[in-house]
Amino acid sequence: MSHRIFKILIPAILLLSCERYPDPATDYVRLYNFYFNNTQGTKHFAGEYVDDSIVFVSVNVLNQNSRRLNVKFDVVSGDGTVDKANVWSDKTGQASMHWKLGNGTSKQILRASVYDSSGVYLTASELTAYGFRKGEWDAYTGDPDGNIMDLFANSSAGLTLMASSSRLYRQADRYYEWTELNNSLLQSARTLRADSNGIIYISTWEGDIIKSSDNGLSWIKCTKPFPDRPYYIFNSVSNDGYIWAYYFGYPVKISKDGGISWYEAGSEISESGIQDVFRLKNGALLFHGSNASSLFISYDDGLSWEKIPVPGYSLKLFVSEKDEILICTQENGMTIYRAEKPGDEFVKVHNVSPEWTTGMNNTFTKRNGIYYVLIPGYGILKTSDLIHYEDFWKNSNLRDLFIDHNGVFIAKDTDFKTVYYRAD
Numbered sequence: 001m002s003h004r005i006f007k008i009l010i011p012a013i014l015l016l017s018c019e020r021y022p023d024p025a026t027d028y029v030r031l032y033n034f035y036f037n038n039t040q041g042t043k044h045f046a047g048e049y050v051d052d053s054i055v056f057v058s059v060n061v062l063n064q065n066s067r068r069l070n071v072k073f074d075v076v077s078g079d080g081t082v083d084k085a086n087v088w089s090d091k092t093g094q095a096s097m098h099w100k101l102g103n104g105t106s107k108q109i110l111r112a113s114v115y116d117s118s119g120v121y122l123t124a125s126e127l128t129a130y131g132f133r134k135g136e137w138d139a140y141t142g143d144p145d146g147n148i149m150d151l152f153a154n155s156s157a158g159l160t161l162m163a164s165s166s167r168l169y170r171q172a173d174r175y176y177e178w179t180e181l182n183n184s185l186l187q188s189a190r191t192l193r194a195d196s197n198g199i200i201y202i203s204t205w206e207g208d209i210i211k212s213s214d215n216g217l218s219w220i221k222c223t224k225p226f227p228d229r230p231y232y233i234f235n236s237v238s239n240d241g242y243i244w245a246y247y248f249g250y251p252v253k254i255s256k257d258g259g260i261s262w263y264e265a266g267s268e269i270s271e272s273g274i275q276d277v278f279r280l281k282n283g284a285l286l287f288h289g290s291n292a293s294s295l296f297i298s299y300d301d302g303l304s305w306e307k308i309p310v311p312g313y314s315l316k317l318f319v320s321e322k323d324e325i326l327i328c329t330q331e332n333g334m335t336i337y338r339a340e341k342p343g344d345e346f347v348k349v350h351n352v353s354p355e356w357t358t359g360m361n362n363t364f365t366k367r368n369g370i371y372y373v374l375i376p377g378y379g380i381l382k383t384s385d386l387i388h389y390e391d392f393w394k395n396s397n398l399r400d401l402f403i404d405h406n407g408v409f410i411a412k413d414t415d416f417k418t419v420y421y422r423a424d
């Protein structure tokens with residue numbers, strides 16, 4: 001009998017012991033809040049300090065005097081440095097030091113590990129910051145730029161605008177910082193387009209088109225291309241300043257007067273959607289719809305159209321300053337064809353094998369005489385003559401590529417929450 005009682009009493013004694021004499025480490029974690037008094041995810045250039053100082057706080061939730069704790073700081077990623085690796089908290093529960101970002105990665109992490117006066121480990125917390133580097137692709141996941149929808153840049157005006165999460169932002173002095181433009185007309189921004197004169201057009205989620213003729217200082221609403229449609233539309237702006245609009249079940253429409261009036265384009269393209277339109281030097285209009293292989297040319301300013309046969313299934317049209325015509329086709333992966341001038345036969349110039357394919361939006365961009373071509377599912381190519389291509393950055397997660405007014409690359413990820421910057 002006594003043997004059985006002994007077996008039962010041991011757990012009871014242990015339980016009473018734990019209640020009367022709790023583990024000090026558990027007591028600290030239960031009675032204290034531990035946190036960094038700095039904002040998570042701040043942006044800086046690599047080599048800069050994060051804020052004026054890093055402050056780690058341990059606060060007693062019962063508002064009793066905080067005991068001094070030992071906080072050990074170490075850099076988990078990014079190759080940064082700290083000026084104090086071992087700090088005792090003061091009477092207010094704060095332990096302060098300085099953190100200088102390194103060049104190892106863009107996303108950098110600092111860890112604070114907390115110990116009591118006896119050296120017993122209590123807990124740990126991490127602080128994240130971003131250090132943007134020269135000549136590297138730096139990923140950032142966060143608002144607003146991680147949700148970038150579209151971008152417009154004007155180097156002569158020193159202006160870059162971004163549409164993100166239904167808002168319009170202007171790039172600040174640092175390329176990774178953005179300031180929202182407060183204008184009631186811009187509260188539903190979806191896409192950004194511009195003509196060769198720098199007039200900016202925004203399409204909204206309500207099917208409106210808003211324009212600015214003074215680099216975004218003021219905005220006016222254009223006449224609505226489809227008055228009975230309260231939702232978004234597809235639009236494009238050709239290099240001659242014409243505005244093009246379309247949605248399923250509606251005809252392709254053109255505005256030749258900056259959005260004041262609209263008329264239907266020729267019936268030949270009415271079911272082709274809208275993707276890219278260019279005015280050629282000979283006066284003709286070259287049009288590619290959102291449907292595959294929908295390449296057309298018009299010699300009467302868009303009244304009637306002739307279909308141009310293309311190899312493969314073309315998805316994208318681009319016309320260079322020299323009137324070279326390029327199309328991207330779904331043929332053996334993705335193939336780029338080039339015609340030296342209108343009327344010439346398309347000649348295959350390059351082929352890649354993407355991991356997946358989709359519609360192509362902002363595909364061809366140019367910087368310092370070099371063209372950069374984004375192939376979704378593959379990555380970025382570069383070429384100086386639109387004939388010979390080489391890989392610039394292979395990344396199958398890319399969807400769009402932009403270049404800001406200072407020449408910084410800004411690429412959009414397929415997850416719609418990550419953006420990549422590269423400043424050379």
